[in-house]
Amino acid sequence: MRKKxxxxxxxxxxxxxxxxxxxxxxxxxxxRPEGTLIASYNVHKCVGADRxxxxxxxxxxxxxxxxxxxxxxxxxxxxxxxxGILDLRRLERETGLIPVxxxxxxxxxGWHGNVVLFKQGTVRDVHQIKLPGLEPRGALIAExxxxxxxxxxxxxxxxxxxHRSRAQQTRLIVDLMNDGSEMPTILLGDLNEWRLGDRSSLxxxxxxxxxxxxAVPSFPSTLPLLALDRIMANRRGIISAxxxxxxxxxxxxxxxxxxxxxxxxxASEAEARSRSQTA
Numbered sequence: 510m511r512k513k514x515x516x517x518x519x520x521x522x523x524x525x526x527x528x529x530x531x532x533x534x535x536x537x538x539x540x541r542p543e544g545t546l547i548a549s550y551n552v553h554k555c556v557g558a559d560r561x562x563x564x565x566x567x568x569x570x571x572x573x574x575x576x577x578x579x580x581x582x583x584x585x586x587x588x589x590x591x592x593g594i595l596d597l598r599r600l601e602r603e604t605g606l607i608p609v610x611x612x613x614x615x616x617x618x619g620w621h622g623n624v625v626l627f628k629q630g631t632v633r634d635v636h637q638i639k640l641p642g643l644e645p646r647g648a649l650i651a652e653x654x655x656x657x658x659x660x661x662x663x664x665x666x667x668x669x670x671x672h673r674s675r676a677q678q679t680r681l682i683v684d685l686m687n688d689g690s691e692m693p694t695i696l697l698g699d700l701n702e703w704r705l706g707d708r709s710s711l712x713x714x715x716x717x718x719x720x721x722x723x724a725v726p727s728f729p730s731t732l733p734l735l736a737l738d739r740i741m742a743n744r745r746g747i748i749s750a751x752x753x754x755x756x757x758x759x760x761x762x763x764x765x766x767x768x769x770x771x772x773x774x775x776a777s778e779a780e781a782r783s784r785s786q787t788a
Contacts, residue, residue, distance in 0.1 A: 545655060545774065548576040548754065549697040549738050550767035551667070554583045555594050557761045558731050564595050566762045571626075572604055574754050574767055578653065579606065580665035581624040582699045585617045593618030600626070609635055609651040621647030623665045623698070629656035640666070640681060642674025648682060652692065659774035662690070666698040668710075675702060675710040686717040686743065693774060694743040699765065703735045711739070718743050725751045727766040730759065738768045748772050 550571065555564040571579065585591040593616060601607050606626035611619060618624045620637045636650040648666035655661065664682060668675045686694065696718060702711050711721055724736030733753065742748045754767040 543773075544749075544771040545577045545659075545661070546575065546769060546771055547663075547695060547697065547740065547748075548574050548579040548767050548769040549582075549665070549699070549740055550574070550579060550754075551582040551699040551738060551763060551765035552584055552595075553763040553765060554586065556763075558729070558764055559761055563762070566758065568595060568600055568603075570754070570756070570759050570762045570767065571600065571606070573756055573758065574769060575604070576606075576626075576769060577629075577655070578625065578627045578661070578663060579767075580649075580663065580697045581619070581622075581626070582665075582667040583622045584619050584624040585622045587622065591617040591622070597626075605629065609649065609653075611635065611637055611649070613637070620649045621645060621667065623647055623649040623667055625649055625651050625663055625665050627651075627653055630654055631656075633660070638681070638685065640668070640674075641677040642669040643671060644669045644674065646674070646678065648678075648698075650685070655774075660692060661772065661774065662692045662694040664694060664696045664698075666696065666700065668699070668701045670701055672704070672708075672710060675700070676713070679710050679713040683713055683717045693747055693772070695740065695748070695772065696742075697738075697740045699737055700739045701737055702739075703737060714741065719745060722748075722751055725753055725768060727753050727768050729764050730761070730766045733766055738765060740768060740770045742772070747774070 552567045555567045556562050585593050605628045609625040609632055631654045633654055634652040638648040640646040640648055646669050650664050652662045668678050702709055718741045722741055726733035726736050727738040728735045740751050749771040751768055751770045754769055759766055
């Protein structure tokens, strides 16, 4: 127990050190990296760290990120008849991002608040998964054929606050991965796991996604100490190091910072060929 507490304490101290030595990036967009830029962002129902409801500000952060594929969490109201909060039509006009279509909802943007937006591609398949647990939680699975070539499967999820629920939810997601598909798969979202070491529910993902990538603190946005948001892939080497999108606007627009990474489908195809040759 002491070792686990020391590990968490070390992680927090490292986050504080990095935060002290870092500065917010300017709002101007840097050069786009090669590959498919993916991102995950818990928009906190468009309520910022200043407790102000401002969907316009949230949309500006999404515009800053300029992702090819982005998963949003808490993009709908939570209680009663779920209603979408963002102006998706305006977001499409300004960024080219369009939502993966879902069924069974009239006013909601997504599935249990999960929305997947993408640019220039074709959705081949969509699954809306109800996750087990005491809270109403879900995962959205979308297979997207990208316009510039290659296909990718996105699993966008928002796991529960209770450890027992997260353990059930991670096992279900891993079971869904055992469908025999060789498609490159990216799991992203707010996984709500702050534990480190053996007690972390994220360890279950290692059977499908391999060793977990390094944790990148993204919560709370004003002083990120915990890596609640994650991006991981089922193929080794196909995603770059995960980074936070740390801008002055992102620090106030939500209680989470967005995270992002670049997917190289060429690396994925090379790994697939290598595995087939050694099989």
